[in-house]
């Protein structure tokens with residue numbers, strides 16, 4: 001890991017060939033060609049604006065839904081957690097609303113909401129990613145999804161310009177979020193955009209009751225998920241009307257091992273790193289599940305986790 005040799009106009013740190021293993025909850029995978037940790041949002045704008053138009057940027061949060069292949073990612077990874085960290089409650093002007101920057105951990109939103117007498121954010125307590133990652137994934141559980149609570153989002157484009165966007169600008173579904181074409185009208189090329197903040201709305205109510213629900217939800221997760229071993233949560237989306245975990249168990253793959261990766265004995269839709277897993281071990285296990293479930297149950301399971309980068313040559 002080397003710091004950038006030049007003295008650039010931005011304040012944050014640029015690291016070269018940064019191993020993504022330490023930034024992904026699976027604790028496996030290759031390196032990012034460059035890794036940028038902005039000082040704050042203005043610094044991120046400065047950095048992005050200085051990049052070549054064709055430069056590949058990949059924005060990440062806590063890496064809790066991410067696998068970088070062992071050959072690495074030929075892009076500049078932008079790390080938001082700890083950098084875009086503002087959180088403000090709107091107060092009397094808009095009861096129940098808060099503005100949260102993309103790098104804030106989702107559980108912090110849940111705890112802050114409960115502490116301020118808001119209900120409805122509890123589901124975020126068990127999602128170990130950032131608000132930006134949750135917006136990108138439409139993360140959710142126990143019947144709630146983050147986009148149910150979005151009033152507006154702020155994004156940054158590849159030129160470093162900020163945009164205010166409404167939920168109507170997005171196509172949002174189960175673990176799916178896409179900026180719609182009308183938002184990009186006006187003769188512009190469809191630019192990539194990343195989330196830098198969101199205005200979220202929850203329901204003014206009983207904070208103590210919300211706190212109890214958080215405790216209950218976390219207890220259920222501790223009982224049902226392999227939280228002692230590195231993992232990335234549910235690997236596959238649930239197919240309509242069924243559960244990926246049920247299908248994986250039904251075809252006899254619970255406990256299956258490839259190298260250092262194993263289909264969790266506690267929850268069959270989790271793959272855990274036994275200690276020495278490579279990204280290839282994990283991806284091979286994913287492929288084995290897909291092939292076996294397709295052959296025996298006739299269902300193609302689609303990964304929920306994002307897999308990026310190159311395989312080792």
Ligand SMILES: Cc1cc2nc3c(=O)[nH]c(=O)nc-3n(C[C@H](O)[C@H](O)[C@H](O)COP(=O)(O)OP(=O)(O)OC[C@H]3O[C@@H](n4cnc5c(N)ncnc54)[C@H](O)[C@@H]3O)c2cc1C
Pocket residue numbers: 025058059060061062063064065066080102126127128129130131132133134135136137138139140141193194195196225227231232233234306
């Ligand atoms: C133990 C465990 C339990 C989990 N439980 C749940 C659950 O109940 N429900 C659920 O939905 N998920 C769950 N997950 C998965 C994961 O926590 C969520 O998908 C989370 O929202 C990912 O956030 P992140 O910051 O870690 O994103 P990352 O893993 O860093 O990134 C995931 C994707 O989002 C993109 N992204 C990240 N930040 C931004 C941004 N600011 N703008 C644009 N794109 C961005 C990345 O490029 C990448 O494609 C779980 C994971 C673990 C490890």
